[in-house]
Amino acid sequence: MGRIAIIGGGVVGLSTGIDLLDAGQAVVLIDDDEGGQAASWGNAGHIAVEQVAPLASLSLLRSVPGRLFARGGALDFPLSAMGAWLPFGLRLMAAARPARFRHGSDVLRGLLAQAMPAWTDLATRIGAPYMVRQEGHYIVWHDADAAAAGRAGWEAADTGTARIHDVPEAQLAGLSQLGAQPIAGAIRFSGSGQIADLALLRQALRTAFLAQGGEIVGRRATMRRSGRRIEVPGVEADRILVCAGVRSRALMEAVGHKVPMIAERGYHIRADATDWPDGLPPVVYEERSMIVTRYRNSVQAASFVELGRVDASADPRKWERLERHVAELGLPIRSPFTRWMGCRPTLPDYLPAIGQSQKVDNLFYAFGHQHLGLTLAPITARLMTALMTEAKPAVPVAPFDLTRYAGNG
Known part of the structure; x- marks a missing residue:
């Protein structure tokens, strides 16, 4: 039996490596992210099973003007990156047509329905069941009209296995006491969850992978x-799996695939968690497009969708606005702040790329999970393990094949 080389050591790559080892495969993982700065380890920690509707939608397109960063929103199109986001945006508009949107919702719903069970199973297998918290999350509003509209929008939305609940007065009072402004309205989701600590998750996954006989090579991979x-020069393997996030595009296009993926950049600030309630589920401040998550020793505020280039410099205005949001709301998140920016790998239809190459015989791929990389990592691992061991996947993978883009057949 030959060996599998996985390119990329984020949450998708590590989860898939563990599943392949469990299936009796020999696996080497190639990853140059020594400091754990990739999007897998800087996101909101939210297991977002409620996000069934792809962001490629007519409602999103209609909302773009009010969401722009220049108008106080979280969406930014840097002029310097126009060559990247303009063609991406044209493809997104095509994907937002009603029939394609309904198709995207249907296939995402199937994946998300299995996301939480897959997470609890993986966490147990790596000896860290405490890593997955299933207390749901809150969405709050400070303006009464925004609260009414926001709640109505969520109640009308397809939220898959997640459910919406009223927030009791005592909990509402507690949420109001977090800041200087009273909460005008809130809902609480059940069925969603969070990762207790992203740094500890990375450590637990890597430890389990190595303990099961996997090998980690600390360098950037190329393909020939x-x-x-x-082939991956310098690495002996008979099958290759690309799980390299935003770096996957360059790898796949170098061997003949068309991958219209963009770096959808997000920002966060972190601070000491002393003043933030331990055990409080993630809180989404929807009017600010900001989610606040408590980890083991830190509290994090995250936001922004910046459509740009992988290696462009970070925009400090995003961190400054996050810090301003925290200050204006009077939240107990105090400097000094640690600042981070990472790139979500996003395809125009907001569906991941999961499958086997039609151009070469030994190439597989799993990337492009946009905002759902953390959420979908363990179920993606199951699908890839089935594909690479010639078993039947738990859900059909054809909708996620790269052949949906011209030039990949």
């Missing part, structure tokens, strides 16, 4: 095509 096969 020879006829109908792919």
